[in-house]
Amino acid sequence: MEQRQDIVLGLIFVGLGIAAAWMATSYNGAGGIYPMVLGIILTLLGGAVALKAVRARSTSERTLIDAPSKMITAVVTAVIYVALIVPLGFYSSSFLLMLALPIALGFRQGLYALIVALVFILVVFLVFSVLLEKPLPREALGPLLGFGG
Amino acid sequence: MEFYTQALSSVLTFWPLLAMIGATLLGVFIGALPGLNPVMAIALLLPLTYSMDPLVALAMVAGIYNGSMYGGAIPAILLRIPGTPASIATTFDGFPMADKGEASKALKIACWSSAIGGIASAIALMTVGPLLARVTLFFGPAEYFWIAIFGMASVGVMVGSDPIKGIMAAVLGLLIGTIGIDSLSGQARYTFGQTWLLGGLDLIVVLVGLYALPPVLQLAEKCDLKGLSAAQLKLTDVPFKPGEIRSLIPTWIRSSGIGIGVGILPGAGGNIAAFLSYNAAKNASKDPDSFGKGNPQGVAAAESGNNADNAASMIPALALGIPGNVVAALVLSALTIHGLQPGPQLFHQNPVLVGGFMMEMLITSLLIFLLGGAVATRVFAQFQRLPGVLLVPSILILMCVGVYVINGRPIDLWVMLLAGIAGYFLEKLNVPLAPIILGMILGPMAEQSVRRALLISRGDATELLTRPISATLAVATFLVIAWPIFKAIRRKKANAAAVE
Numbered sequence: 001m002e003q004r005q006d007i008v009l010g011l012i013f014v015g016l017g018i019a020a021a022w023m024a025t026s027y028n029g030a031g032g033i034y035p036m037v038l039g040i041i042l043t044l045l046g047g048a049v050a051l052k053a054v055r056a057r058s059t060s061e062r063t064l065i066d067a068p069s070k071m072i073t074a075v076v077t078a079v080i081y082v083a084l085i086v087p088l089g090f091y092s093s094s095f096l097l098m099l100a101l102p103i104a105l106g107f108r109q110g111l112y113a114l115i116v117a118l119v120f121i122l123v124v125f126l127v128f129s130v131l132l133e134k135p136l137p138r139e140a141l142g143p144l145l146g147f148g149g
Numbered sequence: 150m151e152f153y154t155q156a157l158s159s160v161l162t163f164w165p166l167l168a169m170i171g172a173t174l175l176g177v178f179i180g181a182l183p184g185l186n187p188v189m190a191i192a193l194l195l196p197l198t199y200s201m202d203p204l205v206a207l208a209m210v211a212g213i214y215n216g217s218m219y220g221g222a223i224p225a226i227l228l229r230i231p232g233t234p235a236s237i238a239t240t241f242d243g244f245p246m247a248d249k250g251e252a253s254k255a256l257k258i259a260c261w262s263s264a265i266g267g268i269a270s271a272i273a274l275m276t277v278g279p280l281l282a283r284v285t286l287f288f289g290p291a292e293y294f295w296i297a298i299f300g301m302a303s304v305g306v307m308v309g310s311d312p313i314k315g316i317m318a319a320v321l322g323l324l325i326g327t328i329g330i331d332s333l334s335g336q337a338r339y340t341f342g343q344t345w346l347l348g349g350l351d352l353i354v355v356l357v358g359l360y361a362l363p364p365v366l367q368l369a370e371k372c373d374l375k376g377l378s379a380a381q382l383k384l385t386d387v388p389f390k391p392g393e394i395r396s397l398i399p400t401w402i403r404s405s406g407i408g409i410g411v412g413i414l415p416g417a418g419g420n421i422a423a424f425l426s427y428n429a430a431k432n433a434s435k436d437p438d439s440f441g442k443g444n445p446q447g448v449a450a451a452e453s454g455n456n457a458d459n460a461a462s463m464i465p466a467l468a469l470g471i472p473g474n475v476v477a478a479l480v481l482s483a484l485t486i487h488g489l490q491p492g493p494q495l496f497h498q499n500p501v502l503v504g505g506f507m508m509e510m511l512i513t514s515l516l517i518f519l520l521g522g523a524v525a526t527r528v529f530a531q532f533q534r535l536p537g538v539l540l541v542p543s544i545l546i547l548m549c550v551g552v553y554v555i556n557g558r559p560i561d562l563w564v565m566l567l568a569g570i571a572g573y574f575l576e577k578l579n580v581p582l583a584p585i586i587l588g589m590i591l592g593p594m595a596e597q598s599v600r601r602a603l604l605i606s607r608g609d610a611t612e613l614l615t616r617p618i619s620a621t622l623a624v625a626t627f628l629v630i631a632w633p634i635f636k637a638i639r640r641k642k643a644n645a646a647a648v649e
Contacts, residue, residue, distance in 0.1 A: 013321070034327065034599070049317065078566060081545065097546060105541070
């Protein structure tokens with residue numbers, strides 16, 4: 001398992017190195033030589049990792065993801081959250097995330113999650129929007145609730 | 150001396166003081182929560198400091214760094230769960246002490262030891278830093294090129310379990326550092342026609358992704374739905390025996406020395422300092438068998454060792470512009486955010502700022518004495534009753550808000566997510582993440598230095614090796630890279646001989 005993972009890792013870096021070196025051939029002068037050299041070194045190092053794994057003949061196990069369903073749930077929820085930040089607004093999407101992610105991960109105390117979500121979002125609002133006055137994506141529900149958007 | 154009195158008067162004003170107190174408390178809280186670490190916290194904090202006074206921003210970095218190193222000892226002692234990687238060695242004797250009903254005593258020793266280690270380290274920074282900066286006035290582009298390469302090679306070789314993967318990570322960081330407009334020729338590199346890539350990838354965006362997302366995903370995988378019960382966090386007071394505190398003094402001195410030495414070396418972090426200090430205390434003890442069974446000397450050694458690493462790791466960062474670890478890299482980022490160039494000129498052009506930061510490292514170490522006592526520790530321990538599963542979305546929101554406010558671009562959120570997912574898998578495959586960040590920071594400096602050196606010498610590459618300092622640094626770099634290869638060959642030969 002570990003051996004196969006390292007071979008794939010090495011080959012990915014070989015691919016990255018070759019792509020970087022090849023793209024650098026289109027850059028002029030010293031501005032191209034430096035990334036080209038780096039690409040070649042990355043290719044060699046990736047090759048060394050893969051070769052070392054091939055020669056090691058290791059049979060040891062290395063778990064890549066400890067709890068795949070939980071990890072995938074977290075990643076997918078994070079992707080949906082990031083996708084919703086601009087259309088829905090920062091605070092609305094964050095509030096939804098605070099409720100949805102713990103529940104998706106198996107947390108069943110809805111009221112507890114709701115209280116933590118409200119307190120946390122309030123603290124974030126006070127720190128970032130009131131104290132630091134940082135501009136964040138506007139709330140889509142703002143005009144409907146009379147906040148002016 | 151005037152350097153420090155001026156700096157002290159700037160630091161002892163309302164906002165820097167408030168920032169130090171708040172950040173030290175926040176640091177202890179972050180360290181006390183397993184899954185959160187100082188790098189993650191400082192990375193999340195940096196984007197918010199853009200509009201702040203540099204001394205206030207650096208006060209927050211110093212507070213979080215020193216506070217979290219002590220905070221990591223709280224779950225290490227109470228639960229045998231190291232709050233940060235640097236507190237692993239604290240579990241060896243801290244938890245057996247708690248098991249014997251001496252948790253409160255162990256926490257007091259950890260608090261005092263952390264403060265003493267931190268103070269010793271800050272004094273080392275204040276004395277060695279300016280001296281080293283003076284030496285670097287003799288450096289030209291060739292020396293800067295080699296010092297950047299030496300820093301990266303050391304970190305690449307030392308931080309991970311596989312030196313090839315470490316160096317590979319550093320080269321990847323160097324390549325990422327070339328994305329955007331080349332400052333010398335003006336041509337766009339690896340931008341794929343995207344205008345948002347012309348300025349390169351933002352270091353903080355990549356750093357927040359690499360360092361904050363993997364622990365968040367691991368917290369989600371652990372899926373802690375309950376938190377800890379009040380009974381698990383109960384502390385009872387046990388008085389110190391006569392002479393017990395005095396017997397810790399030699400350990401504090403020895404471990405602080407070790408921590409400072411390790412801190413100056415690039416690549417070696419607080420966990421190595423703690424392990425070395427723990428082993429040294431065990432070797433020096435008349436009763437080494439008592440270690441691992443609740444010996445207070447073990448807690449004192451580990452905690453003073455890991456805190457003594459903190460300020461010392463800033464010595465090469467401030468004097469040479471070469472960060473030895475990721476927190477030092479973050480401090481350099483904080484300086485560059487405010488338009489300051491790390492390196493020898495920093496000491497001459499901004500003495501109040503450099504001296505002020507050194508003072509802040511010292512004051513936040515002193516604050517651990519005041520803020521990290523048993524009462525505060527009881528309060529911080531209560532945060533561990535919060536179910537881990539509720540921390541996952543909270544940190545994710547802080548990551549997004551921190552990254553978004555840097556440039557106000559949604560694309561940065563996607564870059565952060567991608568960097569985080571890549572970081573999660575790279576860590577699992579034993580590819581260290583620190584060299585990637587150091588490569589991104591040092592890459593532009595290494596490239597500009599080598600190209601300037603070649604321009605000065607009219608393309609003569611021997612210029613990079615013929616000056617005495619650059620030649621020494623080149624040899625040192627070669628040795629750093631060759632040493633693990635030499636060790637591997639020797640191990641192989643020994644194994645072959647054993648088989649025969």
